[in-house]
Amino acid sequence: MSSNVSRRIAADAPDFGELVFRPRSDAPIWQQIHDHVLALIEDGRLRPGSQLPGEVHLAEMFGVTRITLRQALLQLQQEGHLTSRKGVGVFVRSPPSALSVRDGSRFFDSLRADGKLVETRTLHLEEEKADAAAAAQLHLPVGAPVIRLRRVRAADGQPIHASTKILPAKLLPDFAAVYARRQSVTDVFVAHGIGKYRRIETRISGGFATPEEASQLELTPSTPVFRTSAVNGDAAGNRIEWGTGCWLLTSVDFVF
Numbered sequence: 001m002s003s004n005v006s007r008r009i010a011a012d013a014p015d016f017g018e019l020v021f022r023p024r025s026d027a028p029i030w031q032q033i034h035d036h037v038l039a040l041i042e043d044g045r046l047r048p049g050s051q052l053p054g055e056v057h058l059a060e061m062f063g064v065t066r067i068t069l070r071q072a073l074l075q076l077q078q079e080g081h082l083t084s085r086k087g088v089g090v091f092v093r094s095p096p097s098a099l100s101v102r103d104g105s106r107f108f109d110s111l112r113a114d115g116k117l118v119e120t121r122t123l124h125l126e127e128e129k130a131d132a133a134a135a136a137q138l139h140l141p142v143g144a145p146v147i148r149l150r151r152v153r154a155a156d157g158q159p160i161h162a163s164t165k166i167l168p169a170k171l172l173p174d175f176a177a178v179y180a181r182r183q184s185v186t187d188v189f190v191a192h193g194i195g196k197y198r199r200i201e202t203r204i205s206g207g208f209a210t211p212e213e214a215s216q217l218e219l220t221p222s223t224p225v226f227r228t229s230a231v232n233g234d235a236a237g238n239r240i241e242w243g244t245g246c247w248l249l250t251s252v253d254f255v256f
Contacts, residue, residue, distance in 0.1 A: 016036075016037070019036045019062065029068055030069070030071040030072040030075075031072070033062055033069065033072035037072065037081075038076065038079075041081055046092050047092060048095065048156075049091060049092060049156070049157070049158075051090070051091050052073075052082070052089065052091070055070065055090075073090060077090075077219070079250065080093060080249055080250030081250070083158070083218045084220060085218055093248075093251075094155065094156055117156050118153065118154070119153070119157070120153055120154075120183040122149070122150075122183055123152065123216075124150040125148070125149050125179070126147070127146070127169050128146060128147075128148055129142075129146070130143060130146045130166070134146055134242060137166070137231055137239070138166065138168055138231075139239050140168060144168070144170075145169035145170060146166050146167060146168055147165075147167045147168075147169050147175050148166055149166075149179075150164045152216050158218075158251075159218050160217070160247060160251040161246070162245065163244065164245075165242070166241070166243075167241050167242075168238075168239070171192065172189075173192075174188075174192070178192075185241070189240065194234045194235075194240060197232045197234050197235075198233055198235075199232055200231040201229075202228060202229070203228065203229045204227070205226065205227050205229075206224065206225070207224075207225055208221075208222045209221055209222060209223045209248075216246075217246065217248055223248065223249075225247060225248055225249055226246075226247055226249055227246050227247075228244065228245045229243070230242075230244075231243075
């Protein structure tokens with residue numbers, strides 16, 4: 001391929017501008033495509049939620065092989081700029097959401113204040129016996145009844161958080177009925193006389209998305225993520241919730 005190749009994208013596609021490839025000695029062709037698409041995202045020409053042309057079409061637009069194009073798109077997905085929806089296509093991800101981390105603050109209210117439409121998808125809700133990890137976090141005997149809640153939260157239609165919450169069943173006997181109304185754990189606490197609660201501990205660590213996490217968050221497996229583990233307690237000092245979560249590294253800015 002000539003180092004002076006110039007490709008103008010078709011008028012009926014998103015505005016990809018014009019890309020003139022520099023010599024490969026400056027940067028690999030896939031890296032130049034990556035940088036070009038990233039610049040279009042950052043300056044707003046490729047807007048959040050917009051869909052990229054299909055892989056074959058886009059490779060023809062840039063005049064490269066699908067293997068070269070795929071390398072560029074995969075890097076953009078792993079950096080959190082693009083998301084691939086199986087059977088649908090590749091889309092530009094939204095900018096990070098601002099999430100307030102304060103005692104008693106609701107996920108929904110925090111993201112809504114950031115101008116986002118928040119949705120909740122409940123994956124699993126049932127009562128079970130506490131294993132050793134849950135018992136240690138909630139200060140319960142092993143085998144005590146607990147509620148396990150797994151769900152995915154989305155902002156403006158884009159999944160940003162997959163979580164698992166474990167809560168003491170005896171403290172929250174009407175959990176399922178109250179939760180069903182608005183899928184709000186805060187509502188459950190209020191219904192059981194817990195008007196205020198505080199964060200006892202929060203731990204944040206980094207890692208890479210497992211296949212299950214990638215599926216839930218519409219990511220490419222091994223995309224960088226960060227994971228949280230948090231324990232909440234009521235005014236009397238009872239541990240009322242242990243939650244673990246997985247976030248795309250670029251999906252949220254925590255505000256403490």
